[in-house]
Amino acid sequence: MRSSTDPKASTSERYRQFAEVEATGMSACYEAWALGVAGDPTVIGLIDSLPAPKRQPNLVLSAARFCGAEVGDYPAFATWLAANWARVEETCLSHATQTNEAARCAVLLPALAQLQGPLALIEVGASAGLCLHPDSYSYRYVFAAGPVKRMLHPAAGQSPVVLECEASGPVPLPAALPEVVWRAGIDLNPLDVTRQHDVDWLTALIWPEHADRRERLLAAVKVARGEPVRIVRGDLNEQVTALVAQAPAEATVVVFHTAVLAYLDELERGRFAETMAGLPARWLSNEGQGVVPGVLERLTEPPVARSDFVLALDGTPVAFTQPHGRSIHWLTPAPH
Ligand SMILES: C[S@@+](CC[C@H](N)C(=O)[O-])C[C@H]1O[C@@H](n2cnc3c(N)ncnc32)[C@H](O)[C@@H]1O
Incomplete structure (x- = not known):
């Protein structure tokens, strides 16, 4: 089974997997955003400009929120991401997923x-x-x-x-x-x-x-x-x-x-x-x-x-x- 952190899986696969296994029942917002990304070639094009290990859903979605993305539905998120991609990209490149629980x-x-x-x-x-x-x-x-x-x-x-x-x-x-x-x-x-x-x-x-x-x-x-x-x-x-x-x-x-x-x-x-x-x-x-x-x-x-x-x-x-x-x-x- 491919995982959302597997850099060999396609970006669409990684986001679908993240939505269906990790986010489901845990975060309605991330489930909707990740499912939306999985079926959105424009946003996948942005994410694919990152090195493969940096495309992981938890990193990109966290970076977006670090840069100010508001919790909401997928269409609003996709519009926000396109407008703010340069900052999100920089954050993904300079940070890593290090959730400390x-x-x-x-x-x-x-x-x-x-x-x-x-x-x-x-x-x-x-x-x-x-x-x-x-x-x-x-x-x-x-x-x-x-x-x-x-x-x-x-x-x-x-x-x-x-x-x-x-x-x-x-x-x-x-x-x-x-x-x-x-x-x-x-x-x-x-x-x-x-x-x-x-x-x-x-x-x-x-x-x-x-x-x-x-x-x-x-x-x-x-x-x-x-x-x-x-x-x-x-x-x-x-x-x-x-x-x-x-x-x-x-x-x-x-x-x-x-x-x-x-x-x-x-x-x-x-x-x-x-x-x-x-x-x-x-x-x-x-x-x-x-x-x-x-x-x-x-x-x-x-x-x-x-x-x-x-x-x-x-x-x-x-x-x-x-x-x-x-x-x-x-x-x-x-x-x-
Ligand atoms: C998701 S965080 C988990 C942090 C903590 N263990 C917890 O449960 O709250 C994963 C951590 O592992 C670190 N990490 C990943 N690969 C590593 C490696 N090869 N050597 C040392 N640390 C690594 C990351 O930098 C990150 O801080």
């Missing part, structure tokens, strides 16, 4: 909490590093069945950032948040939570209808400003081994990533999986179906939705997750 910590947490602490966290593809503070957020897990809600708070008390997550299946929620003694990230282009331009770009990357996510972003940025984290600039395959070697010996090192490996080609993904197998670290991945080598083949039940991510620990699937961290379905472990 602190709420993804809510789906990482149950897996992190199963590991022997204290933890040293390394996030590859960290963007601005908002997912490197799972111990600084509060969590509200809402179960469809059974005891309705479970709250978890940092040791210092309730956080201004409360991550709400719908939970199903036997989610192993801990009694307390894990202790994190060291943290660092890697990114091709680290964003800086203290730079207003970077925060504005992160805001534009949030889909139009997701007001709660914009609010959470700004609250999480404040939390992250209070605890600066080093994010190494570079490719994850080039940097991860050296960073693991720098983590404190007394901690369990966890290399994790969410919504990152789709940006790598198959060879690079395979290389990363091989590296992880040989490193003295646990490996927590939260990625689209079929993105992490070997994970899909080990599923014991089919995903609930096509857009679900698969959370895997050391290559073994443990949960299906909503891509922005809104829900988690923990898998029943396979009998031995």
Whole structure:
């Protein structure tokens, strides 16, 4: 299946795929815009003037909103885009899709909490590093069945950032948040939570209808400003081994990533999986179906939705997750 980030797919295919798999049910505006683009040769002509990796729907639509495109129907958007293409083009060329969603910590947490602490966290593809503070957020897990809600708070008390997550299946929620003694990230282009331009770009990357996510972003940025984290600039395959070697010996090192490996080609993904197998670290991945080598083949039940991510620990699937961290379905472990 072609994905919206696949530079080998045609622009029309990429936008249709984005509309039908990623935006549907998540953003009526982006679904309409992407479907409109998929069938509009004039706009496709503009987008095709960009290098192939820069044609991805999430980048072009975010750049348009960063430059002032108003939420509305497709014809108005197409007219606006034609009139403002030079600015949108410049923004696409100088920026990348680096959506940083602190709420993804809510789906990482149950897996992190199963590991022997204290933890040293390394996030590859960290963007601005908002997912490197799972111990600084509060969590509200809402179960469809059974005891309705479970709250978890940092040791210092309730956080201004409360991550709400719908939970199903036997989610192993801990009694307390894990202790994190060291943290660092890697990114091709680290964003800086203290730079207003970077925060504005992160805001534009949030889909139009997701007001709660914009609010959470700004609250999480404040939390992250209070605890600066080093994010190494570079490719994850080039940097991860050296960073693991720098983590404190007394901690369990966890290399994790969410919504990152789709940006790598198959060879690079395979290389990363091989590296992880040989490193003295646990490996927590939260990625689209079929993105992490070997994970899909080990599923014991089919995903609930096509857009679900698969959370895997050391290559073994443990949960299906909503891509922005809104829900988690923990898998029943396979009998031995
Ligand atoms: C969609 S963002 C996800 C950010 C964060 N993990 C989260 O879930 O909120 C993907 C990030 O991966 C980074 N990235 C993509 N390819 C990379 C690579 N080869 N090496 C390091 N970082 C990469 C991008 O720069 C971007 O910041």
